[in-house]
Amino acid sequence: MLFNSLHFLIFFIFVTIQYFVTPHKWRWLLLLLASCYFYMSFVPIYILILGFTIVIDYIAGIYIENAKGKRRKLFLILSLIANIGVLAVFKYYNFLNDNLSFLLHGFGWKNPVPLLEILLPIGLSFHTFQAMSYTIEVYRGNQKAERHFGIYSLYVMFYPQLVAGPIERPQNLLPQFRVKHKFNADNFKIGLSQMAFGFFKKVVIADRLAMAVDYSFANAENQSGLSLAVSAVFYSFQIYCDFSGYSDIAIGAARIMGFKLMTNFNAPYFSRSISEFWKRWHISLSTWFRDYLYFPLGGNRMKNHRVYFNLFIVFLISGLWHGANWTFVIWGSIHGVLMIIERKFNTFWKTVNRILNKNIISLFRIIVTFSIVTLAWVFFRAESSNKAVYILHKIFNLSLIDTIASPLNNAELLFSFLLISLLMCKERCFSYINMRNNLVFVFYIILISLCCYFFGVFDNKQFIYFQF
């Protein structure tokens, strides 16, 4: 069930209304059933995998809490192995096997291990990470083990954020399932307006840009350098609008029911550095890696070379988290290297900032950061690393003579740039709109709804991050 579908809209209205009608003690059951239905509407059988990790982590949480000393660690490790094992089988098995075949082929041997014909369960990396954060927090003593199996299941399966985050922490989400939420007009208005803007970002901007991007990346050979450069920029905004649109809908949908999920994006393309970008982009994942990988590795309290190593490892794994493909590994590595370089020249930037006009230098840094992020996205989007290199090569040999080939006509290309400008303008100048004011709220909802209806691209395009 895609968020940008009529099915979701009706489902959401029904579940939300039912949520407020249902007595508090049964609300967890309603949400759990709704979440099961939501997840099963993609590929029903994969509910079993989700069920497996839920049972393992539920038991592990209780055992970790009850155990002492080394046994605590043992139960944590067992739970992590189960979670990572599921990820390894469904997400990385074929990737590793492919690479093994490639290696063995180099020695003239044949790989005897067969490939698995399996589909990647939707949102596997998201709910696995959310489940892992629970057992880690219980182990650290920051979270009490949840004894109510239904509520724990709901923590992993809560439908708004089940398939593409935000990856929640148990301390934030679990207690909210026990709170008796009453219908609140402010929550309704704030949540609905956030959902509406999420829909707008997805169906009006992301899916429109996707038409040009998909075409360019699929036919890179017939595209001019300029056309590919435009497509790369479009992809930056497509992925942003697609993913942040999803997060907005998720956060908004939860908010209407009274749940407050963590912010996942904060105008990332206004970042002045890569490190700032990662503080604004997919915040729930970057903080997950920070808390559960970077800090345990020693963080930045170590010597420089060790900090660089930690940074690189974190971004490498972050790349791999996104997908079992070398393109993601390279994309993660690029960000890792950029973080290291940025850290190394930190003092230089501080000096430049002091000397030059702050506004000019800020703008310059925003443009440079955006350009670098955009070029790195090429690896993220391309089917293979070779193709990504080919596209980048063409982009750097900008040929202005070639025509821009695109399924969008000139008017729609201009319209796309206008939409991007409007988005940036909204994020910069109108990041907060007072939705508590009824007039503003009604006007905003009508305007967004009309834009979505008249200019939305409704071809049931999946959210990009569903594949992770």
Next chain:
Amino acid sequence: MRKITFAITGLFFLVILVVSSSNKWMKKITQYRYYTKNVLQSSRLQYGDMYWYGYLPDFKNDFLKEKTDIVLDKCNSQRLIHLYCIGDSYLNHPLLSDTFFCGVNKLIIKRWSDDIPLKTELDTSQINVLLIERTERFLRGISLTDYLNNIKFIRKDKNAENDSKEKIDESVSVGFFTNEKLNEIFKDIFNKNINQNLEFNLFDYEIFNPLKELKAKLNYELFGRTDKIVTLIPGHPYHFLSSTVDPASIHSSFMPINDEQVSQVVATLDSTYVYYRARGFDEVCFSIIPNTVSIICPDYKPYNNIIKRVQDHPELIMPMINIYDSLKTARCQVFYNSDTHWNTNGFNMWANEFNKFLVKVGKVKNNPYLGRVSEVPPYFFDKIYEAIPAGLLRTDSLAIQCDGSIDLINGLLVKPENITSGKLTVDGWLAVSAKEGIVPEYIILTLKKPGEPLKYIITKRNQREDVKLAFKQPKLINVGFNAIIDVSKLNGEYALGLAWGYHGCLQQCGQFNIPIKITEYKGSE
């Protein structure tokens, strides 16, 4: 009060969800809303399916105002035909009834979209004709089983077993649960068409059309875009189905197709023909309905010409109802400009073309044993194969003693001295095991001449009450066969043999080796 309002609203949305999920309910609702004349009527059938997708106001036809009269050619045939049709929406016409076609007294239609095969028992006292209607866009990429799984043959005797092939087909339906009913419920709950169903139930009303038209017009005028299902070609006032125009789509008229692929399509059609003839149909025919774009603007991109290439293929034995030429040369509009389908003119032309075929079938069936080869239309003969059609049976094994008999040759109990009419008819019966009541899937005649490859004739099936009674095996009612063979091109001494096909194997029967002398037919006798 607030809680009650919430509960009622919630209930309303639940009902909408449940109804839109249920295939059974949706079938009923669509049937009602397609044909009703009140405010609930869907725009799909009222204004055309392409309008329904694109909502461009310039392509809005009100079909309710269109004339539906059909002028059929005169027909004097006796109504002896049971016509079975495997087809789609092209066969939808308000006038279509049991007696619509020439010589037909019973019309049974099975839609491609129906999941369940048509269960039928052929009435051998009637002429059983099968029409397979397929649109050009669905001609490629269709496997033999897709054609064969449409009809399930049931026997008169309830104890009789069905063909093994059909048993296999039944076992194919695998779902989440082993119980079929649970699977149905499960399919409903996670209905893949729910978005279309919800759209249909909530927004497919006349009242919403102005808004949809405004959106469509805005997007078309500003961005030159229509719904992705619809394509407009400049200079042609028609909506075309995008999949038929896009050369990258297998449904397209412009996707290149090489000779080998055409031969594959032909081989599939031939095997389909043999299969249904072997199961008792007196005649089987095929009709390809052209894509609108193939008729209206085949020059838009290089046309693959698949219809002509299949119809004119030298290997093709399946009789074809050729509508392509008639539509191509028609002087009136034959397709709607807001719909994928032909209009009444197009349907009328097709019906007349098909009737010509039915007239021929009716005439020959009246007495197929009489007359010389030149008096029988070529399509009525059972084809002589140099090899068994691909995909049906494996190669020969050693000959064995079989249970069966060749009763009549050219209608006579004794073997004819010399066949001079150019026509050989053979009647008889054959079982895999008469004692166990095992009926073969195919009964095949063979013609052997020293120095020449063995020739095969796949016979048609008929019922043998006498064999059933003699062996006290109800299943044996279906062991009868007959064949009409054009031997006008053969000359010399042959040995007539018999073989059966069962579980994918061909088994020669050693005891049948009847010498017959065939004299080349000169046409003067």
